[in-house]
Amino acid sequence: MAELKLMKGNEAIAEAAIRAGVDAYFGYPITPQSEVIEYLMSEQPEHRTGMVVLQAESEVAAINMVYGAAGTGKKVMTSSSSPGISLKQEGISYLAGAELPAVILNVVRGGPGLGTIQPSQADYFQSVKGGGHGDYRLYVLAPASVQEMADFVDDAFEMAFKYKTPVLILSDGLIGQMMEKVLLKDQKARLTDKELQERHGDWATFGRVGGRERNIITSLDLQSEKMENRVHRLMAKYKRMEEEDLRFEKIKCDDADYLIVAYGSSARIAQKTVDLARAKGHKVGLLRPITLFPYPKKELMEMTKQVKGILSVELNMGQMVEDIRLAVEHKVPVEHFGRTGGIIHTPEEILKALEEKIIKG
Amino acid sequence: MAELKLMKGNEAIAEAAIRAGVDAYFGYPITPQSEVIEYLMSEQPEHRTGMVVLQAESEVAAINMVYGAAGTGKKVMTSSSSPGISLKQEGISYLAGAELPAVILNVVRGGPGLGTIQPSQADYFQSVKGGGHGDYRLYVLAPASVQEMADFVDDAFEMAFKYKTPVLILSDGLIGQMMEKVLLKDQKARLTDKELQERHGDWATFGRVGGRERNIITSLDLQSEKMENRVHRLMAKYKRMEEEDLRFEKIKCDDADYLIVAYGSSARIAQKTVDLARAKGHKVGLLRPITLFPYPKKELMEMTKQVKGILSVELNMGQMVEDIRLAVEHKVPVEHFGRTGGIIHTPEEILKALEEKIIKG
Amino acid sequence: MAKIRGAIVVDTEKCKGCEVCVPACPTEVIGMAKDVNGKGYHFAFMANPEACTGCSNCAIVCPDGVISVFRVKADE
Amino acid sequence: MAKIRGAIVVDTEKCKGCEVCVPACPTEVIGMAKDVNGKGYHFAFMANPEACTGCSNCAIVCPDGVISVFRVKADE
Amino acid sequence: MTEEIIIAGFGGQGVLSMGKILAYSGIMQDQEVSWMPSYGPEMRGGTANVTVILSDERISSPYLTIFDTAVILNQQSMDKFEKSLKPGGTLIYDPNGISHHPTRKDINIYRIEGSRLAAEMGNTKIFNMVILGGFLAARPIVKIENVIEGLKKSLPERYHKLIPLNQEAITKGMDSLETVQTI
Amino acid sequence: MTEEIIIAGFGGQGVLSMGKILAYSGIMQDQEVSWMPSYGPEMRGGTANVTVILSDERISSPYLTIFDTAVILNQQSMDKFEKSLKPGGTLIYDPNGISHHPTRKDINIYRIEGSRLAAEMGNTKIFNMVILGGFLAARPIVKIENVIEGLKKSLPERYHKLIPLNQEAITKGMDSLETVQTI
Amino acid sequence: MDIKDIIKPENQVYKKTDLMTENALSYCPGCGHGTAHRLTMEVVEELGIKEDTIGVAPVGCSVLAYDFMNVDMQQAAHGRAPALATGISRTWPDKYVFTYQGDGDLAAIGTAETIHACNRGENIVIIFINNGIYGMTGGQMAPTTLPGMRSSTSPYGRDVRSMGSPIKITELISNLPGVYFVSRQAVHTPKHVRKAKKAIKQAFENVKLKKGLSFVEIVSNCNSGWKMTPNDANKWLEENMLDFYQLGDIKIDGQLVQK
Amino acid sequence: MDIKDIIKPENQVYKKTDLMTENALSYCPGCGHGTAHRLTMEVVEELGIKEDTIGVAPVGCSVLAYDFMNVDMQQAAHGRAPALATGISRTWPDKYVFTYQGDGDLAAIGTAETIHACNRGENIVIIFINNGIYGMTGGQMAPTTLPGMRSSTSPYGRDVRSMGSPIKITELISNLPGVYFVSRQAVHTPKHVRKAKKAIKQAFENVKLKKGLSFVEIVSNCNSGWKMTPNDANKWLEENMLDFYQLGDIKIDGQLVQK
């Protein structure tokens, strides 16, 4: 039954996972996302839906438990925060290479190193360019509200299975820790074993049921020719993602002379800047990429016909700004404004930066 | 005593490490770089110079052993190949955050996942954008010959200590496995404890010798303001690297109408393409970035005054090409040609791509 | 006969009022202040100073190391 | 009296000539061929077929699983 | 209408749950709400604060540096947040433990003796409800019945028996608010 | 002068070390050299090959797909590399185990009975030295004294006593090369 | 009696199980991996559980186990097979999930995953091939390499002082309450093969009981890494490895076997 | 006799060591971390080795140990302190290198680093604070959490069947030949504090012998995580933790202590 609740982003995604019929969650505690596993444990989803929740001995173990379960066709997810996500990079690269569906949540905190536990977006590069080794990408969703934390579980699994790929939900401490109201969807049933076998029997490893030929999950191709084919197959998927499953949101862009591009928590804050700017008479719009990979390149290029300059607002020292520049092919000035180390920029300082770097500049 | 030898890249770097007076090496076997630790073990450097060589239980342990030893002011290095380097990402982020000097060698193989053991350059993004979490970069050196494998040990440590930063030597299976002649430098003495204490006594943790105040190595700043300062300090270093320690090589660029940009093994192969192209009457030059971070942005921009187009030649599906586009601000067409999955492009097919994408295109 | 007398000094600003020292004292010397210190903690004090033998038990269990102990042999 | 007779068939193209089967045979049946197979290995064969009892020892130690074993009770 | 509120005090004072009840109350009257805590490694005795926004419109930034209303429960928070109020804003504080009282002239200031009143009611745990009452007296932005509904929603079922006590504390708080200065 | 050579055969035939000696010989006469093996997960019995380049100039690509000279020691390698020779190039092979002999008409072809000769000399380990001798007879690109120097450099000190034997094998190889076709 | 009369289908007493594929094994001649593969598959066949069996291959020489074992298989990152198996077994609690791992994989990089899967008592089978070396990468020292034993990273022999002693991971995990069955076996002679198969069978049978993890170590040769002929390697194994890694059951029905 | 006459410098019999800094400890009131810190520093002071001591702080509540211990210190990634200590000790073989780690750090994510540093017999001291929970991150279940014990990730009590049994990592590593000294202690009463200090002192003294690793576990409270007052937590510790984690020396001079 759909339900309206006040929840933390971390709790909302956990509840949404149960309702989405997720089969298993494997994770290891780390601030600011430990509420995900805590909420799951307190809800005893094994009684509600039969969902498995296990605290792993480490993030490395967790991502590899995900790999194992994903390889059987199950809907499986994990979550962590920056240092823990770094540890998962080998596993993520394996998931991508073996073409397994899985959902990974990163509730980003300030880095590098142990850093701070405050919100940050400094893992953008790692998320969209591939923090692990090899030629691969993730489908990356960036929620900007508690509602989206909940909604993106379903979306993420849809993409994960559509493309047989790991999907990253790139959140941050602000979205994870804040409470907002959230409309929770109805409970979806988990696939029965039989349904799963029918749906995924051509690739998943759940045993040679009915005596079918064996299935194999691997990312190894000793022959380079085969490996190159595998990579080309991946690249074709990424292209298709761009064509079919790109997502973004435009706020007050219709008449905009200047554009802010921001995602996740920065988008929330920058939205206030848009209002402040407009109150001062600047026609500013906000383009919020919802998918960070694929990236709204065409849309940005389109916007260059209209806007005089673009400010990339990020909780980091300048990462997404590169993707904007690549997208607009340097047709309009693109500048970056960001705070880092867990400091959250204020709507006012974003406005100031906008005025200094774009409007006046 | 300087010496001329025929060696594999992996052996040359190991021998050069002993001669450079490196204090310690910690690593874990993985193809195509296991010769590094094998060579070191067979040379018994503890007898030659007192250098410590230890086979760790994993790449994660190895990078953290490096962290510990580096924190005491020692010259310390590790090596691995792609999957192992992915596992080291947390540790690398910590090294950057704690501002520790260390040298990491990645002899890249084809990924993602277990992939192949053949040469690849698909870890470019991971290397230059930061595969770990947080706002940091590495100083990245890309050797293109066995001689450079040897020479870059000294250079890498110089940079590591100059900037107090981890330095990545980004090689690949081709450079690691091939033999060429190499002129080995004279043996340098390792720092004595006393020398080390004098040189690094203001930050390194070797005990409060002489009753000095304690030193602390950490990457943690619970206060975001302090953490932001730390990140700004890092960014200032990266800027300085660009000003003072950028490296590249230009081959036949003086009269070039077209430019190939390639590093490492691709640069070696592309160099042959330059000859083939010139034999056919195309004035093609090669710009070889030696440092991948910092990147020769200004030089590339300068070249746009002269060349009609640029081909980025990489053993991957298109990574460095983004940095070229960013550098030249889309002033001339920039295209990518690459093979992946361990396949090495031939000089002939590079020429074909150049003709199709740049010269005729 | 020489009697052992002791006394403790609690760094009241650093005391966290955890009360771990209280049961550690064999002679029930320590009580917790009604007042709070700058951090809002009720700090420990010698409620029963006469009984203190300076045995240091309280000091060595104090997690915050805020107790100093003094001891003299006093003639009765 | 019924005697047990055995025989083995070696998949000579898959045999790697490791010789592990040789000492495993209690009756010294197996020898290595002078010839090599397509992969360049000297393969195993029944050098002394009369002695084979079909005990399967050779087959179960063969790492490549290339030996099949047959056995009959034969009247003398 | 949009109300941007900061509630700040010591870790154990129930700052976060007071904010949560307030946010739930907003939901009960169909408003958009957000609740953004400061979070950190639990160093007990440290400060805790939460930004609560209630609005009739979609809320943009849940993280703010200037506020309409501040509820201040210890000295550190006073030092930090008095200056973050908008001119014309409202400051509500518990004088217990406050050595430097607010000095701004361009804001409304109220006092509520939360600690004392809670102690008088024999239950220090309802301290934050007394404060909530005081807040509601100064800023009646949510209806009391919605607060009670919010309370129900935010308390686990097994604690619902405590709702009358909480309600009493809120009423007590509402009745006990002292006006220091209105502009 | 630049000579681009592929040497290809089975894993245990000493292909890599033959290439290494050749490369060292180049160094001994002050040439630039490169030696690039195929490497793979050691599936014993698989093929092994190495590309060796000797040149008076700086060597660009150490990895090649067409060659001046091919030294071929088993059938798989024949199938793979006969077609990679430049027109006018040189193919040297050991006929032992070869079922399909080379057919190209635009290259020079030589045979050297390496296996047989090594067996005759009572030491299969010098097989690759016999082959090297054959190579040198066909392509005298390095002086024999430089080969001996190269041998010294590439063998660990403790094996230097074997150098005369190796030298003998090389000589045997040089003397035993059979010309199949020259163009 | 003619050989032809013996070699008839009805007389066949030993035949490779169909659960081994027709692919030629990628192992060196004489390597024990092949035998261990075959025993595992024979057990799966004899128990009639191929429809319910999922294997996990490691990184190591047996990385390609999925090419040879004719059951559903996943290939794991180096050392993480027990984590994969946990993920599979937790979501398919009635299946037979096994890992097949080398000593480097299981006792070096995978130590944490091994210990914790054992400690949680995952309802899986671990087949552990201890050949005292890293075979696949060219014979480097493993955690199990014997004192004084040469490898490419201990070319002068394992120096216990600086490289540590060989680790008896099998004994170590036997102490964990989550572990239900532990046995150490070998496969270099027919007698050992028979015993090893019994142990593997026991391990798979235990899965039905859901009482914890079953662990079978197989001490095996890596003749290439050891630089010996297969038969010499097996002799060396008998004389050196088995002295240190003593064969036999170590834990049965959750109880340590008293020695 | 007046109190003033007693409180004189010359009468002082207990004074906080100078090797604890003046920074106020960041721990919750009554948390055993403070005591364990102080004992460690008292030992370093008494042995006169502060010029030769390097500590490694973990990730856990004691992540800030470097703010309190007045010796050179490094902060390690979660679980990796033994690897750092290895790196330090190998390059400074005559120094006193110690790690200070929580149970999550040492026995969960850091299992492999712990086991292998122990197995290699690194010449270091490991101080292991077992409070049966992840204190820093808000009281999640640790590998050491007792059966039935509640935590934020075992809110209905640790269910051994699905979460595994608490792991006695200390007993486990005692079996490794590289480990020279192992002792389990507590710090919640004066008596326990005195014994714990003796064990820590022994551990540091062992470093001089270069015979292997010394390991001291300290069973401690996490009153916040356990949601008890400090004194209740200490009582609970006495009654529950010590039953499972029995105090005393486990290995002395490289020999297991017979029980």
Ligand SMILES: Cc1ncc(C[n+]2csc(CCOP(=O)(O)OP(=O)(O)O)c2C)c(N)n1
């Ligand atoms: C993360 C990572 N590190 C290292 C390697 C390289 N590697 C492959 S197999 C192997 C060790 C194999 O030894 P073992 O597990 O004993 O198996 P064996 O080959 O002896 O059967 C190593 C280190 C890898 N593939 N991935």
Ligand SMILES: Cc1ncc(C[n+]2csc(CCOP(=O)(O)OP(=O)(O)O)c2C)c(N)n1
């Ligand atoms: C890679 C990584 N994973 C997880 C965390 C989050 N984390 C910090 S401390 C901790 C556990 C602390 O527990 P313990 O080691 O028992 O120490 P205690 O706080 O109880 O003293 C965790 C999981 C982290 N910082 N880094």
Ligand code: SF4
């Ligand atoms: S020194 Fe001894 S007697 Fe005195 S207060 Fe402390 S514990 Fe009690």
Ligand code: SF4
């Ligand atoms: S033990 Fe220490 S901190 Fe706790 S109450 Fe006593 S003096 Fe204060």
Ligand code: SF4
């Ligand atoms: S079946 Fe027995 S007797 Fe026959 S060859 Fe094999 S081992 Fe020898």
Ligand code: SF4
């Ligand atoms: S054991 Fe098998 S592979 Fe080895 S020689 Fe005998 S038949 Fe051939």
Ligand code: SF4
């Ligand atoms: S290298 Fe060793 S373990 Fe690997 S296949 Fe060969 S003999 Fe077997």
Ligand code: SF4
């Ligand atoms: S959370 Fe627990 S371990 Fe951490 S300081 Fe508080 S009481 Fe100590």
Ligand SMILES: [Mg+2]
């Ligand atoms: Mg092995």
Ligand SMILES: [Mg+2]
């Ligand atoms: Mg703990």
